[in-house]
Structures are given as structure tokens and as C-alpha cells.
Amino acid sequence: MKSVRNLILHFFIGIFAVLTLIPFAFALNNSFRTNHEIYHAFFGVPASFHGIIESGRLVLQGKEDTTVAFLDDEGEEVQMPAGEALREHWDTATRGYTLGWEILRTYLLNTLFVVVCVAFGTVLSASIAAYILSRYKFPGHRALFYYMIAAMMFPGVLTFVPSFMVVRHLGLLNTYWVMILPYIAGGQVIATYIFKSFFDGLPEDLFESARIDGAGHLQLYGNIVLPLSKPVVSVVIIMSIFGAWNNFIWPFVTLMDGDLHPIASGLYVMATSQYAQNFSTLFSAYMVSSIPLLLLFIYATKPFIEGVTSGAFKA
Amino acid sequence: MEIENQGFLSHRVRYWLGCYALLIIPIGMLSVFVYIPVLWAFIGSLYAFEVGGDSEFLGLTNFIEFLFRDPTTWPSVGNMFFLTGFMVVTRLTMPLIVAKLIFSLTREPSRYFYRVVFLVPIVVPGVAMQLIWAGMIYNDAGMINEFLRAAHDWVQLRGIDIDLEGLTRGWLADPRTALFAVAFVGFPWVGGIDVLIYYAGLSGIPTSVNEAALIEGCTGLRKFFLIDIPMVMSQLKLIMVISLIMGIQMFEGLFIMTRGGPGFRTMVPALWMYFNAFSFQRMGYGCAIGVFLFALIFGCTVLTFRYVRSTEELEGRA
Numbered sequence: 001m002k003s004v005r006n007l008i009l010h011f012f013i014g015i016f017a018v019l020t021l022i023p024f025a026f027a028l029n030n031s032f033r034t035n036h037e038i039y040h041a042f043f044g045v046p047a048s049f050h051g052i053i054e055s056g057r058l059v060l061q062g063k064e065d066t067t068v069a070f071l072d073d074e075g076e077e078v079q080m081p082a083g084e085a086l087r088e089h090w091d092t093a094t095r096g097y098t099l100g101w102e103i104l105r106t107y108l109l110n111t112l113f114v115v116v117c118v119a120f121g122t123v124l125s126a127s128i129a130a131y132i133l134s135r136y137k138f139p140g141h142r143a144l145f146y147y148m149i150a151a152m153m154f155p156g157v158l159t160f161v162p163s164f165m166v167v168r169h170l171g172l173l174n175t176y177w178v179m180i181l182p183y184i185a186g187g188q189v190i191a192t193y194i195f196k197s198f199f200d201g202l203p204e205d206l207f208e209s210a211r212i213d214g215a216g217h218l219q220l221y222g223n224i225v226l227p228l229s230k231p232v233v234s235v236v237i238i239m240s241i242f243g244a245w246n247n248f249i250w251p252f253v254t255l256m257d258g259d260l261h262p263i264a265s266g267l268y269v270m271a272t273s274q275y276a277q278n279f280s281t282l283f284s285a286y287m288v289s290s291i292p293l294l295l296l297f298i299y300a301t302k303p304f305i306e307g308v309t310s311g312a313f314k315a
Numbered sequence: 316m317e318i319e320n321q322g323f324l325s326h327r328v329r330y331w332l333g334c335y336a337l338l339i340i341p342i343g344m345l346s347v348f349v350y351i352p353v354l355w356a357f358i359g360s361l362y363a364f365e366v367g368g369d370s371e372f373l374g375l376t377n378f379i380e381f382l383f384r385d386p387t388t389w390p391s392v393g394n395m396f397f398l399t400g401f402m403v404v405t406r407l408t409m410p411l412i413v414a415k416l417i418f419s420l421t422r423e424p425s426r427y428f429y430r431v432v433f434l435v436p437i438v439v440p441g442v443a444m445q446l447i448w449a450g451m452i453y454n455d456a457g458m459i460n461e462f463l464r465a466a467h468d469w470v471q472l473r474g475i476d477i478d479l480e481g482l483t484r485g486w487l488a489d490p491r492t493a494l495f496a497v498a499f500v501g502f503p504w505v506g507g508i509d510v511l512i513y514y515a516g517l518s519g520i521p522t523s524v525n526e527a528a529l530i531e532g533c534t535g536l537r538k539f540f541l542i543d544i545p546m547v548m549s550q551l552k553l554i555m556v557i558s559l560i561m562g563i564q565m566f567e568g569l570f571i572m573t574r575g576g577p578g579f580r581t582m583v584p585a586l587w588m589y590f591n592a593f594s595f596q597r598m599g600y601g602c603a604i605g606v607f608l609f610a611l612i613f614g615c616t617v618l619t620f621r622y623v624r625s626t627e628e629l630e631g632r633a
Binding site: 002017144158279 | 347349417436443461503593
């Protein structure tokens with residue numbers, strides 16, 4: 001009875017899972033196919049995979065010189081030895097990736113640089129602000145805290161146009177700063193709130209005993225507060241990475257220099273350039289652009305799921 | 316804290332100054348990159364100005380033009396409400412259903428496995444996902460059309476006279492389907508993070524409540540509607556507010572997929588703001604649309620918080 005019920009549940013969840021993943025599965029599949037294949041038959045496995053297996057089998061059997069037929073880009077049959085055919089098939093399968101990587105390399109490096117700066121800057125700025133606002137009493141500490149979190153009230157759509165004017169007046173257009181500083185400034189707001197709720201919950205005894213041992217303010221922050229707040233730090237880091245990674249329209253507007261684009265606007269620039277109809281390359285580029293976050297995901301699934309499932313997300 | 320005089324500044328004042336000094340950078344960045352733009356948005360909406368050009372004071376002319384004279388306004392507001400409503404409804408239902416299905420599984424490893432599976436798509440950049448939908452699914456030679464053509468051939472071979480091929484079209488280019496196609500992106504709308512949030516709500520239901528329901532014979536769909544949904548109202552309310560705020564502001568996806576076209580069929584106010592500010596050099600008018608959308612978001616959020624009850628409020632605890 002229980003197992004029948006589980007089986008039905010698996011069936012329905014499986015349908016949802018398949019529907020969710022299908023677009024990405026097709027993009028992955030088509031990234032290994034040539035434009036010729038994609039245009040002539042949308043559904044199908046990469047022909048070059050078949051070729052790799054066929055010619056690879058011959059090579060492994062030591063029959064490298066057996067002549068096999070190879071279909072070139074125009075669909076014409078060429079006769080060549082199996083060893084050479086294997087190389088040709090491999091090139092066909094990975095051609096999209098070679099070109100996609102070549103175009104995306106700059107964008108990826110830009111994004112990595114920006115994301116590291118944003119994540120580091122947000123954690124530093126927000127944790128210091130939250131630590132001071134949570135643990136020290138001075139005139140206006142409450143007002144400053146409200147000043148900080150009231151910023152959450154103003155949506156991005158309100159500040160989008162004037163933010164452009166501000167960065168233009170500061171001369172930041174077309175520099176990395178335009179992506180780093182506004183992201184830290186905006187991202188630190190919610191991060192400060194998260195950090196402060198966490199710091200407020202730390203027992204005062206902890207700080208008292210450290211002070212008696214002669215720890216200064218900086219040591220309190222560096223040796224006690226930061227190590228204790230590791231789970232919060234990782235949540236803030238993941239949030240700022242996803243924010244900076246996915247933001248498209250802001251860098252698209254503020255960077256005229258194509259070499260500075262991060263991955264999001266870079267992909268759009270690529271998809272509207274001369275590669276617009278080159279689906280094989282485009283799909284490969286989409287897949288390449290997903291790899292860094294996939295690695296992060298594999299590394300951080302557990303803390304991420306635990307963080308979101310902790311029950312803090314409700315209104 | 317003991318106070319002793321050292322020099323002309325007391326210990327206490329120097330301690331305060333230290334706090335202010337450390338707060339200068341966070342507060343300064345916040346002021347420059349958030350609060351100055353906020354002020355600028357309100358003030359700029361009263362002017363006509365270009366990037367690097369002169370500005371002219373207009374009073375409320377920008378708002379009057381947007382609300383009463385611009386023929387784009389009301390169709391685009393309608394589109395925005397349709398897309399936002401669609402997003403709110405799908406995000407309140409689909410991930411909750413999936414979370415409930417996953418939660419009902421008996422083995423923890425399989426529950427964990429499915430939570431991870433639905434989370435995987437977040438590694439694909441949003442831009443890439445929209446480009447995949449526009450270029451691979453809605454395209455002339457895309458997935459839907461190819462599927463229709465294949466189905467057409469299959470049906471014709473069996474002598475059934477249904478013209479499925481006649482249904483093929485550029486789904487984003489056809490004025491009759493563009494708006495629905497845009498809303499349909501992301502089907503089946505099971506966002507991994509939403510699933511996690513609802514899952515957290517479901518696992519937060521006290522065992523006593525579940526046992527009481529079981530004893531009373533309240534199971535299956537009845538339990539889902541009478542127990543589970545009221546118990547995850549806090550999560551539903553959060554997702555509702557988030558998707559309202561996101562829906563009203565959303566324009567990146569439309570910019571990538573349709574640029575508001577065909578005609579103005581998929582135009583929304585936020586995208587119209589972008590075009591006015593950065594294509595037509597009407598920064599003041601753009602600011603005015605931004606202020607309008609801010610007022611709308613503010614109103615919707617207040618209404619949600621006033622009229623939608625969270626679990627705590629339903630229980631009379633808050």
C-alpha cells in the first residue's frame with residue numbers, strides 16, 4: 001500500500017521534473033549538434049556521437065586505416081581513414097564549445113572578478129555595519145539602522161534611471177566599478193538585516209569574557225563574531241553571487257565597451273551579434289555559462305538547502 | 316563603560332567617533348547609490364532632461380502625459396497586470412503542489428534528491444534561459460512547431476484530417492499568442508527555491524496537528540486544503556509579496572525576448588520606462604514612470620499585508 005502510494009508520487013513528481021528540465025536537456029543535446037542537423041531535424045541525438053562511437057570502435061580494434069564515410073558540413077560524403085574520421089567527429093561535436101568558449105572567456109573572467117569583489121565587499125560592509133549597530137550604543141544608532149533597512153522599500157525600477165545618472169556623474173560608466181559599487185550598496189541592505197538579527201542573538205557573556213581577556217574591538221569582530229556567523233556569511237555570499245551573476249540590464253546599459261561585459265549581458269550581446277543564427281554555438285555558450293554556478297551548486301547544495309529550509313522565509 | 320578624560324575629547328566621544336567612522340563606508344555607499352537615486356527619481360520626474368543636456372522644469376506634466384495622453388500606458392499596464400497575475404497564481408500553486416508531493420514521500424533520501432533536482436535550473440543564467448525559450452522553443456523551427464509538424468504527419472498517416480501544421484507560427488511574433496507565450500516561459504513554473512520555501516513550511520507543521528488530523532480522518536485533498544494551506548500561509552504570503560514586487564518591475568525578459576512587440580502586444584510600463592530613458596533620451600519621463608510603478612508596488616504590498624493573513628495571524632498569535 002505504502003509502496004504503491006510512493007510509486008504514484010514518484011510518477012507525478014517525475015513528470016514535473018522532466019518538464020522542468022526539458023528545455024535545458026534540449027539545449028545541452030543541441031549544443032553538440034551542427035547547425036545543419038538542428039535545422040533539418042530538431043529532435044535527434046548528435047550525429048557526431050554516433051560517428052565517434054563507430055570510428056572509435058575501429059580505432060580501438062587497431063583498424064585505424066579502414067576507410068569510412070564522413071558527412072561534412074554541406075552533407076557531402078567524404079571517404080577517410082577511421083582515425084582521421086574520429087578526430088573529425090570529435091571536432092564537429094565540440095566545435096560549438098570551442099567557439100563559444102572563445103567568445104565567452106572574457107565575459108566569464110569579468111564576471112568572476114566582479115562576483116568575487118561584490119561578495120567580499122558585501123560581507124565586509126554588511127557585517128561591520130551590523131556588528132556596530134547590534135553591539136554598540138551611540139547617539140543615533142537606532143536611526144542609522146532604520147536608515148539602512150528603509151532602503152528595502154525602494155524597488156530597483158524606481159532607482160534604475162537615476163542610478164544611471166549618478167554613476168555617469170561619478171565618471172564610473174564603462175568601468176568595473178559600475179558593477180561592483182552599486183551591487184554592494186544595494187546588496188548590503190538585506191545582508192545587514194540578516195547579520196544584525198544573527199548578532200542580536202549572540203549571548204553578551206561571550207563578548208564580556210573576551211573583553212576581560214583583553215580583546216580589542218577588532219579582535220572581537222575577527223576572532224569571535226565572524227567565525228560564529230559562518231552559516232550567515234555563506235547565505236549572504238550565495239545571495240550576492242546569484243544577484244551579481246544574473247543581473248543583465250544594468251551592465252548592458254552602463255557598459256558600452258564590449259570587453260567589460262559580464263556573462264549575462266555578454267550572452268545577450270552574443271545572441272544578437274553575427275552568431276544569432278548559429279544555434280550550435282549559442283547553445284554551447286549557454287551551457288558554458290552555467291558551468292561556474294553548477295560547480296558552486298555542487299559545492300554548496302547542502303548549506304543552501306539548509307539555509308532556505310531553516311524556516312526563516314515567511315511573511 | 317568607564318569614562319576618563321584624555322585630551323580634550325572624552326573617552327566616550329572617541330568611542331562614538333570610532334563607531335561613526337566604521338559606519339561611514341556602508342552608510343556612504345547606501346546614500347550615494349540608493350538614496351540619491353531615490354531623491355533624483357522624484358525630483359527628475361518633474362523635469363524634462365537628457366543625458367548631459369539641459370533640463371527644463373515641467374511640474375506634473377510628465378505624470379499627466381503618462382496617465383492620460385500616452386496611448387501606450389493603459390495597454391501596457393494591462394499586460395503588466397496579466398503577467399503579474401499569472402506569475403502570482405503559478406508561483407502560489409505549482410511549487411506548493413510539488414513540495415507537497417515531495418513531502419509525502421516516505422524516504423528522506425528521495426525527498427532530498429527531488430529537492431536538489433528542482434533546484435538545478437538556477438545554475439543557468441536567467442538571460443540564457445530566456446534566450447533558450449525564445450530561440451529554441453518558440454522559434455519558427457523551434458520545439459513547439461517541430462512537435463506540431465511531427466504530430467501533423469503522424470495524424471495524416473492515420474487518415475485523420477486535422478491540420479496541426481496550420482497551428483505552427485512564430486509564437487513570440489504572432490500578435491495573438493505573444494503575450495501568452497511570454498507568460499508561459501518557465502513552464503511548469505516549479506521554481507526550486509519556492510519548492511524549498513514551501514517544503515520548509517510543510518515540515519514546520521507540528522506533529523500534533525498532523526496526528527490530530529489523522530485521528531479525525533482528515534486525509535488526502537481535504538487535509539491539503541483544510542490543514543496544510545492554512546499552515547503554510549506565511550510562506551504563501553511571502554511568495555505573493557515577492558512575485559507582486561517582481562512582476563510589476565519585470566522587464567528584462569521582455570526586453571530579451573520581444574522588446575515589447577509585436578506592436579505593443581507585450582509592452583509593460585517598466586520596459587516603456589527603459590525605452591523612454593535610454594532610447595528616446597526622455598530621462599524625466601522615465602523617472603515619472605518609475606515613480607508611478609513605485610507607488611503601485613507600495614500600494615500592492617500594503618494591501619497584501621493588510622488583507623492576506625499569515626499562519627500566525629490566523630492562529631491569533633500576532
